[in-house]
Amino acid sequence: MKKKILNTLKLSFPSRSANEALARSIAAAFVSQLDPTMEELCDVKTAVSEAVTNAVVHAYPDRVGTIEMTLRLLEGGEIDISVRDKGRGIENIDLARTPTYTTGGADRSGMGFTIMESFMGYLRVLSTPGRGTSVRMRKKLGHE
Ligand SMILES: Nc1ncnc2c1ncn2[C@@H]1O[C@H](COP(=O)(O)OP(=O)(O)OP(=O)(O)O)[C@@H](O)[C@H]1O
Ligand SMILES: [Mg+2]
Known part of the structure; x- marks a missing residue:
């Protein structure tokens, strides 16, 4: 069954590295409405940071493109x-x-996707060479 969407925020920004911190903070602010634990908040911020960094570094290696x-x-x-x-x-x-x-050479550890998956619990990656990439993450917050 498809889950009902209770709230949404969409944003579009250029792939400048200053926007990594911005995206991370916005995600944290959005998640705050669920009253997360510090650990959950940290996990979400780290996962978003990894995903946005990948788009900045790998998707647009020699130009500024758009990230959504x-x-x-x-x-x-x-x-x-x-x-x-x-x-x-x-x-x-x-x-x-x-x-x-x-593919990032010595500067990179190749752990971004692994971190996203383990911190969020669910990760789906879709991509078409030359056309772009979509990373989708899900996490259930709250302590039963
Ligand atoms: N948005 C993207 N567009 C194009 N290629 C990508 C994208 N995200 C990831 N990749 C490719 O997947 C590889 C693995 O990504 P991952 O985030 O796991 O490691 P990394 O970015 O290389 O290193 P780290 O995240 O540890 O700094 C990258 O090296 C790159 O080749
Ligand atoms: Mg990465």
Whole structure:
């Protein structure tokens, strides 16, 4: 069954590194309506930061492109976050999601997707080479 959407925030911003911190703070502010624990808030901020950094660094390596982030609050205390770009795209998604795999050279540890998945619990990556990438994360907040 599809979960009802209780609240939504969509934003679109240029792939400048200053916007990584901005996206992270906006996601944290949005998630605050669920009264999260510090740990949950930290997890969401880190996951958003990884996803947006990937779009800045990998999707648009030599130009400034557009990044779209959509935040959704679903019934049952679940948060749904999507980060999309129209950049370079990913040739082999399974390989890209493998821990320590990176095309970024020595500066990168290749742990971004692994962190997103473990901190959020659910990660879906869709991509078309030359057309862009869509990263979708979900996390159930709250303590039963
Ligand atoms: N939005 C994107 N567009 C194009 N390629 C991407 C995108 N996101 C990830 N990738 C590819 O997937 C690889 C793995 O990404 P991941 O975030 O796991 O590691 P990383 O960014 O290389 O290193 P780290 O995140 O640890 O700094 C990247 O090296 C890159 O090749
Ligand atoms: Mg990364």
